[in-house]
Amino acid sequence: MCKTSTSKRTTQQFKSLNAYGASTPLNLIGKFESEICVDGEIQSAEFLVTDTVCGSLLGYRTATALKVLKIGANINTLESNEEFKRKYPECFHGTGKLKDFQLKLHIDKTIEPVAQPVRRLPFSLREKVEQKIEDLESKDIIKSNRCYTICVAISCRDQRKQ
Structure with a gap:
């Protein structure tokens, strides 16, 4: 005191x-x-x-x-992450996927969609990318939805005709 x-x-x-x-x-x-x-x-x-x-x-x-301010290097550094891993073990396993969550994209309907040109993947990377996509699908991180782009293209074409 x-x-x-x-x-x-x-x-x-x-x-x-x-x-x-x-x-x-x-x-x-x-x-x-x-x-x-x-x-x-x-x-x-x-x-x-x-x-x-x-x-x-x-x-x-x-x-x-008063030693409430210290100027210098390594002020707020951690010796290791092990302390946090012990304190919050539930945060450090798995992929961290949000369960039962559907993201709502807010799209401005007044703006006309523009098709971007296809960017080809280098041939040397195709196998690795395909393996990664299959891995992410098997872990339920991403979901294959091949119909969506076709449906969007058709709906955009129909909107232009009107």
Whole structure:
């Protein structure tokens, strides 16, 4: 538990101070110095008071002195993923397929469909791609629907005739 002691108020002229991304300076109405305590660390800090309603910000010097800000590499890195695998084992097996979920595509009916040209698959990759497609179908990740493209092409042709 920290106990703060004295605070002293000053009424001097301030430099222009802008909020992040703002072009107009903040209207500073006061400044005081006080002690601030975080996790047992006590630090003397200068506080600037504005007339705007906003959250409080902690300056770089005060934040580093209180050890709430650390600048450097490897701040939020994990030693290994094993901790998460032990904590959430249900998330780390299987393919993660959503069950009983049908995606609804929102298509703007005012825009005329445009047929894209066929992009041929390199001959050397055809067997690998076919194996991958069969593998994904067997795992029930994708579903073969060969009729759909034909039906869409026919419906687009019929719409153009009208």
